[in-house]
Amino acid sequence: xxxxxxxxxxxxxxxxxxxxxxxxxxxxxxxxxxxxxxxxxxxxxxxxxxxxxxxxxxxxxxxxxxxxxxxxxxxxxxxxxxxxxxxxxxxxxxxxxxxxxxxxxxxxxxxxxxxxxxxxxxxxxxxxxxxxxxxxxxxxxxxxxxxxxxxxxxxxxxxxxxxxxxxxxxxxxxxxxxxxxxxxxxxxxxxxxxxxxxxxxxxxxxxxxxxxxxxxxxxxxxxxxxxxxxxxxxxxxxxxxxxxxxxxxxxxxxxxxxxxxxxxxxxxxxxxxxxxxxxxxxxx
Amino acid sequence: xxxxxxxxxxxxxxxxxxxxxxxxxxxxxxxxxxxxxxxxxxxxxxxxxxxxxxxxxxxxxxxxxxxxxxxxxxxxxxxxxxxxxxxxxxxxxxxxxxxxxxxxxxxxxxxxxxxxxxxxxxxxxxxxxxxxxxxxxxxxxxxxxxxxxxxxxxxxxxxxxxxxxxxxxxxxxxxxxxxxxxxxxxxxxxxxxxxxxxxxxxxxxxxxxxxxxxxxxxxxxxxxxxxxxxxxxx
Ligand SMILES: Nc1ncnc2c1ncn2[C@@H]1O[C@H](COP(=O)(O)OP(=O)(O)OP(=O)(O)O)[C@@H](O)[C@H]1O
Ligand SMILES: [Mg+2]
Numbered sequence: 001x002x003x004x005x006x007x008x009x010x011x012x013x014x015x016x017x018x019x020x021x022x023x024x025x026x027x028x029x030x031x032x033x034x035x036x037x038x039x040x041x042x043x044x045x046x047x048x049x050x051x052x053x054x055x056x057x058x059x060x061x062x063x064x065x066x067x068x069x070x071x072x073x074x075x076x077x078x079x080x081x082x083x084x085x086x087x088x089x090x091x092x093x094x095x096x097x098x099x100x101x102x103x104x105x106x107x108x109x110x111x112x113x114x115x116x117x118x119x120x121x122x123x124x125x126x127x128x129x130x131x132x133x134x135x136x137x138x139x140x141x142x143x144x145x146x147x148x149x150x151x152x153x154x155x156x157x158x159x160x161x162x163x164x165x166x167x168x169x170x171x172x173x174x175x176x177x178x179x180x181x182x183x184x185x186x187x188x189x190x191x192x193x194x195x196x197x198x199x200x201x202x203x204x205x206x207x208x209x210x211x212x213x214x215x216x217x218x219x220x221x222x223x224x225x226x227x228x229x230x231x232x233x234x235x236x237x238x239x240x241x242x243x244x245x246x247x248x249x250x251x252x253x254x255x256x257x258x259x260x261x262x263x264x265x266x267x268x269x270x271x272x273x274x275x276x277x278x279x280x281x282x283x284x
Numbered sequence: 285x286x287x288x289x290x291x292x293x294x295x296x297x298x299x300x301x302x303x304x305x306x307x308x309x310x311x312x313x314x315x316x317x318x319x320x321x322x323x324x325x326x327x328x329x330x331x332x333x334x335x336x337x338x339x340x341x342x343x344x345x346x347x348x349x350x351x352x353x354x355x356x357x358x359x360x361x362x363x364x365x366x367x368x369x370x371x372x373x374x375x376x377x378x379x380x381x382x383x384x385x386x387x388x389x390x391x392x393x394x395x396x397x398x399x400x401x402x403x404x405x406x407x408x409x410x411x412x413x414x415x416x417x418x419x420x421x422x423x424x425x426x427x428x429x430x431x432x433x434x435x436x437x438x439x440x441x442x443x444x445x446x447x448x449x450x451x452x453x454x455x456x457x458x459x460x461x462x463x464x465x466x467x468x469x470x471x472x473x474x475x476x477x478x479x480x481x482x483x484x485x486x487x488x489x490x491x492x493x494x495x496x497x498x499x500x501x502x503x504x505x506x507x508x509x510x511x512x513x514x515x516x517x518x
Contacts, residue, residue: 129389132473158394162382165375165379165382165383165386166383167385168372168375169372169375169378172372172373172375173370173372175334175370176366176370176372177383178332178333178353178354178355179332179334179354179358179363179364180357180358180383180384180386180387180435181354181355181358181364181386181387181430181435182355182383182386183353183355184355271387272330273340
């Protein structure tokens, strides 16, 4: 039973990590925390929902569309909202993204009502995977594997491609990046887009087993903040490790203390880390 | 090739360059010399588009480039090796070089450029997979120059390449600049080491608190009274 709890904790951890990687990217590159990150996730879930409801397209098949859609949303958000306030002093950028999150949440409520919606006939619904006495839901397994693949893709993109190198260079030293001929405005837009693509993928994967409603994203963005703080702001690998820790903490906390306390454990860990190691467990 | 006319530039609305004019012809090695805070770096930053000029014109190959964003200026063949090296320390030597070639679209040309700079700086090839921050100061300066060459520039602008180097390394870096110039690349160098710079330059300009106060060939300037008194301590 404990093995089962641990396994499912790790599965969720990979999904949380993907959401957190999206969040940590914009911080690492441009020192901006996107408070609307959770709402981007929520919009991806709705997109998967409507693709299924209107066009009978399974979330696993509409996933590339969600990734693209939220990439574009991220890019446009940078160009329209962030760019104007990026150099403004203090909390301006933060408040701008906070405002955007409220707008998106209320827009979702207005357009699609606050009702909970479920996708209960997808390719993976109600299927199980059993081995060595552990039984895991197929939706969770597929979402987890999908998240790992997307995480690896992001790693590869940032480490190995021309654009990825430009992103790293801009994060390290913007003025010198410009001297390399890098269009740093484009880099910022693409970074925001990539951040969006992470939750675009995560949202499509999560729509197969989580209820979809305007507040869907809120909890996961909160968890993502915790993970980003654990992993060190801007640290992609740290976000991956932090995601797994939080996934496990949630699962084990729920198992030993009861489901109602699982987030208490998560936030307790957060408070301890913030006090003892403000640069994050895996910070530089 | 590069012509700067009546340039006025500064920071936050406060000018530090007043009416600066000079030119660099194709194939030349030109030095702009001056002491601390004269505005040498500001000249290069304005040419490369990091700061917008407050007045005047910058012309490259007959076209106005003042006010254009930095990345477009690199594309036109102007490379700027900034003061203080500014290598990307957390990235490998090779990634630093590849970043220098960001504007070069064809993979083949990138490999060719890489081969060229490795021939000029064999040490960098040995260290290609090391993080740039693990290089010595002299090696980092070589890397910064090599990275500038990776874009295959028509003109290479270098800002105080001798800064913080031991005398023996200073000579070496200056030798390298001469080699680059001999290979046909136009060089604009900015230096506080007035004597060394004027000895190697075809032509030079003396900058004092944001104004050009003398110009001529390297030899002429070395014999110029003002230069002798103010910079050479003779
Ligand atoms: N980022 C900046 N913001 C405000 N003022 C600046 C900035 N950079 C330089 N200055 C000012 O502009 C003037 C010229 O500086 P600049 O760096 O161009 O001089 P320099 O000739 O390159 O000097 P050095 O030999 O010390 O490198 C100085 O008075 C300096 O204080
Ligand atoms: Mg300077």
